[in-house]
Amino acid sequence: GNSVTQMEGPVTLSEEAFLTINCTYTATGYPSLFWYVQYPGEGLQLLLKATKADDKGSNKGFEATYRKETTSFHLEKGSVQVSDSAVYFCALMDQGGSEKLVFGKGTKLTVNP
Amino acid sequence: NAGVTQTPKFRVLKTGQSMTLLCAQDMNHEYMYWYRQDPGMGLRLIHYSVGEGTTAKGEVPDGYNVSRLKKQNFLLGLESAAPSQTSVYFCASRPPTGYRQPQHFGDGTRLSIL
Numbered sequence: 672g673n674s675v676t677q678m679e680g681p682v683t684l685s686e687e688a689f690l691t692i693n694c695t696y697t698a699t700g701y702p703s704l705f706w707y708v709q710y711p712g713e714g715l716q717l718l719l720k721a722t723k724a725d726d727k728g729s730n731k732g733f734e735a736t737y738r739k740e741t742t743s744f745h746l747e748k749g750s751v752q753v754s755d756s757a758v759y760f761c762a763l764m765d766q767g768g769s770e771k772l773v774f775g776k777g778t779k780l781t782v783n784p
Numbered sequence: 785n786a787g788v789t790q791t792p793k794f795r796v797l798k799t800g801q802s803m804t805l806l807c808a809q810d811m812n813h814e815y816m817y818w819y820r821q822d823p824g825m826g827l828r829l830i831h832y833s834v835g836e837g838t839t840a841k842g843e844v845p846d847g848y849n850v851s852r853l854k855k856q857n858f859l860l861g862l863e864s865a866a867p868s869q870t871s872v873y874f875c876a877s878r879p880p881t882g883y884r885q886p887q888h889f890g891d892g893t894r895l896s897i898l
Contacts, residue, residue: 705886714891760827
């Protein structure tokens with residue numbers, strides 16, 4: 672079945688550091704890929720998405736490129752801020768009738784000033 | 785613009801008690817989902833619905849029941865709560881058109897079973 676594997680955290684960085692959170696997936700067909708962010712005490716918010724190979728999703732300085740050849744969707748940001756501290760989830764949406772999301776286990780990011 | 789609203793936000797139950805979690809969305813979305821979030825496990829799908837009057841099982845459906853009597857509401861029931869059901873529960877919804885559209889999430893219900 673479909674699955675998502677993302678790097679285990681927690682990840683601790685200093686402000687203005689470069690961020691990479693790795694995400695790889697296993698799926699049949701051509702899934703859509705998403706990154707969701709969860710701030711403390713809140714629900715999940717869509718951060719960015721990509722719907723086909725070589726698509727790049729971007730938002731709030733974050734980027735991720737849909738790489739079909741390596742089945743990856745790594746999240747990157749050039750200069751993190753304290754306000755980026757959150758849990759980040761990689762997810763894929765299958766092409767079945769329900770369009771269910773399959774999530775990775777999440778990566779907690781803490782950015783220190 | 786309320787989006788997806790979950791009620792209640794917190795609840796403590798004793799083992800064996802029953803309760804219902806309510807999810808309401810005002811975006812006229814067809815598809816709705818219930819997930820549970822546990823430490824180190826990510827989010828796992830409990831049940832989902834592709835339209836009013838329909839429900840289906842997800843990855844971890846045991847011990848839960850759901851109903852979708854109205855398009856805007858999706859109820860999650862625990863008939864006899866167990867400590868293993870202590871978790872944070874999230875509801876989500878999405879439109880059916882453009883199947884690659886993302887899901888919109890509520891803020892969650894934190895449930896503790898003693």
